C-alpha cells in the first residue's frame with residue numbers, strides 16, 4: 001500500500017512541478033484554457049489542453065495528454081483531428097468540431113460537459129464533393145441555432161467559405177457560401193515544445209482542476225498497469241515466502257454461470273481456410289482476387305497456388321459459363337499432348353499421412369466431343385507418387401466427380417495433380433481434397449487435431465464468425481450468414497478483412513454442427529447493420545450503415561438465421577437446414593448483434609431496430625449487445641447507456657490489456673449493478689510489449705478468471721481472443737493456439753483456459769484470506785477462487801501466485817463437509833517468460849487442514865471430492 005501511496009504522491013508532485021507549484025497553492029476563481037491538436041503522428045494524437053493564469057505563460061497538460069481522439073475512417077490511414085475548434089454553447093455543453101483530412105466534406109462534432117468525458121462523435125457530411133477545413137462554431141441567439149462555418153479549397157488554392165446552421169447537430173441546412181470566416185478566432189500560442197494553433201477560453205478554475213486530475217489519474221494508472229514481472233527483482237527485493245490462510249465461507253455461497261468458459265472463433269490468422277477447415281486445396285474455386293489483399297500482392301489472383309507441369313498445354317481462367325454465378329471463375333485446361341498436369345500447392349504444401357484416405361472432388365465440363373478421363377495424383381515435393389485415382393468419362397456439362405486416394409507415405413509438402421488423359425480442352429472448378437478423417441468424420445469437415453484441441457478446452461459455447469470479420473470492412477464486406485450455407489459452389493466467397501480470402505466453406509451450417517459436436521452453445525454474431533468503424537472501403541468508417549430503406553430486409557435476414565437454427569423442417573429456413581443434413585434444430589439460445597462497434601447515432605438506430613424485432617419475435621433468444629472495444633471510454637459508456645435504455649439482457653465487452661491492468665483491476669466487476677445486463681466478456685487477453693504468450697500473461701489471465709468466477713452472477717460467459725493462428729500467416733499476437741500444417745501448439749494461456757474449463761463450478765464460495773504480508777503489491781498478486789460443481793459435487797480451489805516467492809497455503813476444508821482423502825492437484829509453474837509449459841496433474845492425499853507450499857509464479861488447482 002505504502003508503495004502505491006508513494007507512487008500517487010510522486011506522480012502528483014511531478015505534475016505540480018511541471019505546472020508550477022506556486023500557482024497551485026492560491027487557486028484563482030478562473031483562468032484560461034487553450035484547446036489544440038498537434039500535427040504529430042499525422043494529426044492522430046487527439047485534443048490537448050494547456051492552461052494559463054495570464055494568457056502569457058501557458059502550461060501544457062500531460063504535456064500532450066489526449067482528452068478525446070478522432071474515430072473517423074480507416075484505422076492507420078485516418079483517425080485524424082485537424083484544427084479543432086472548441087465552443088461553449090448556451091446548452092452548457094462544450095462543443096468541439098474538427099476537420100478529418102484534406103479531402104472529405106466531413107467535420108466531426110462531439111460534446112462534453114466537463115472536457116474530460118466526451119460523448120459519441122458524429123460525422124456530418126457538409127459538402128458532397130469538396131473538403132471542409134478549419135471548421136468553427138457559434139450560436140445565433142436571434143434564431144436559436146448553432147452556426148458552423150468552414151473553408152473549402154475546392155481542390156484548388158482558391159478558398160471559399162461556407163456556413164450551415166443546425167438545431168441538433170443531426171440535421172444541417174445546405175451550405176451557403178459566405179464572403180469570409182466570421183468567427184474563426186483561433187490563436188497561435190507558444191508552448192514549451194513549439195507553437196500550436198487552437199482556441200482560448202476563460203473557465204472556472206474547477207474546470208482546469210478537472211483536466212489536471214484526469215491526466216494525473218491516467219498517468220498514475222499507467223504506472224500501475226505497466227508493472228511487469230521483469231521488475232519483480234526490484235519491486236520484491238526483500239520479499240520472503242508468504243503464508244496464506246484460507247477460510248471458506250459456505251454460508252454465503254452464490255449461484256454462478258455454468259457457461260463461463262467458452263471460445264471465440266474468428267477467421268483471422270488463417271484460422272478457417274488453411275486452418276480449422278480441413279480443405280487441403282488452396283484457391284479451389286479460382287476466386288482469389290487482387291482485391292482480397294487490396295492489390296498489395298500481385299500474385300494473389302485466380303491462378304494463386306495453381307500451376308501447369310509437364311507436357312504441352314495452357315491453363316487460363318474463364319468466367320463465361322460458370323458452374324454458379326456466385327462462383328464465377330473456373331479453369332480451362334487446353335492440353336496439346338497428354339501428360340500435362342494442373343498442380344495445386346495447397347496451403348504451404350499439402351500434408352498427408354501414410355495409410356490414410358483422402359477424398360477428391362471436382363466439377364468438370366468436357367469442352368470436346370469425346371468423353372475423357374482424368375488421373376488424379378498426390379506427389380511429394382520430390383515428385384514421388386504417394387497415391388492416385390482415376391475419374392472416367394467427363395461429360396459436356398458441369399458435373400461433380402469424386403474419387404478417393406489412399407496415401408502410401410507421410411508428406412508435409414505434397415501437391416495435387418490433375419492430369420487429363422487425352423489432348424483437348426476441359427473446364428474445371430471447385431477442385432477439392434479432404435482427409436477422410438475429419439473431426440467426427442464430418443463431410444466438408446474440420447481438421448481433426450485442431451478441432452480436438454478446441455474441444456479439449458471443454459468450451460461451453462462458441463462465438464463465431466468474428467470479431468471484425470463479422471461486421472466487415474465496409475457494407476459490402478459484412479458477414480452475411482446466408483451466403484455461407486448450402487452447396488459449396490453456391491456459397492459466396494469474399495475478401496477476408498484480415499487481408500486474405502474466405503471461401504465460406506466453413507460456414508454457418510458447419511459452425512452449428514461443430515458446436516453440437518463438442519457440446520457447446522452456438523453464439524453467432526451478426527452485424528448491427530453497420531460495418532467496422534475502421535473500414536477502408538465503401539464509405540469512411542461506419543458512415544456506410546445499411547440504408548434505412550434496406551433495414552427491413554436486413555432485419556428479416558437476422559430473423560431467418562434464428563429460423564435456420566431452430567425452425568421446424570416445414571419452415572423455409574428450417575427446411576434448408578434439413579436439406580443440409582440436420583433436420584433437428586440446433587437449439588440456438590444466444591445471438592450477438594454487433595461487434596465492438598463505434599457507438600454512434602447510426603449504430604444506435606440500427607441496433608435498436610434489430611434488437612426490438614428479435615425480442616418481439618423471439619423472446620426466447622438472449623440478445624447480446626455490444627459496448628465497444630475497451631473496458632472504458634465513450635463506446636463503453638454509450639454502449640451501456642443503450643443497453644440500459646433498451647434493457648438488453650447481455651452485453652459483449654472486449655479488452656486486451658497489460659498483465660498490470662489485470663492485476664490492478666480484480667475488482668472490476670465487483671461494482672457491476674446486478675439488476676442490469678449480464679456480461680459476456682467476448683474478447684480479452686493479457687498483452688506484454690512484443691506480444692508474447694508466456695507464463696506471465698497466462699497468470700494475469702488466471703488472476704482475472706478468479707475474479708470472473710467471483711462475479712459469475714453477472715459475468716455469464718468469457719472467451720479469450722483470438723483462438724487460432726497459423727504460423728507464418730499471423731496478423732494478430734498473441735493467440736491461444738498456434739499451428740502449422742502438421743502440428744498444433746497450445747500456449748500456456750491455453751492450459752489456463754483448459755484448466756478453468758475442466759474445473760468450472762456453478763456455485764461460488766466466498767473466502768476470507770489472511771496473509772503474512774499485507775502489502776498491496778503482494779495481496780494483488782495472490783488470487784483465490786473456490787467453486788463447487790453441482791454435477792460432481794466436487795469443491796475446486798484455484799490459487800494464482802504471481803509473486804517471485806512461494807506461498808505456504810493453509811486451507812481449512814472443514815466447512816466443505818466430509819472430504820475424501822483422495823484429491824487432485826493440477827499445477828502450472830515456471831519462469832514468467834516460459835512459453836512452452838504444460839500443467840502437471842497429481843493425485844494427492846488430503847486432510848481437513850490442507851497445507852501446501854505453492855511455487856513462485858504458479859497456478860494451482862485443488863479438486864476435492866465431498867463424500868456425503
Ligand code: AHR
Pocket residue numbers: 266268466467468469595596629683721722732
Ligand atoms: O480478436 C481480434 C480482433 O480484436 C477482433 O476481430 C476484434 O473484435 C477485436 O478488435
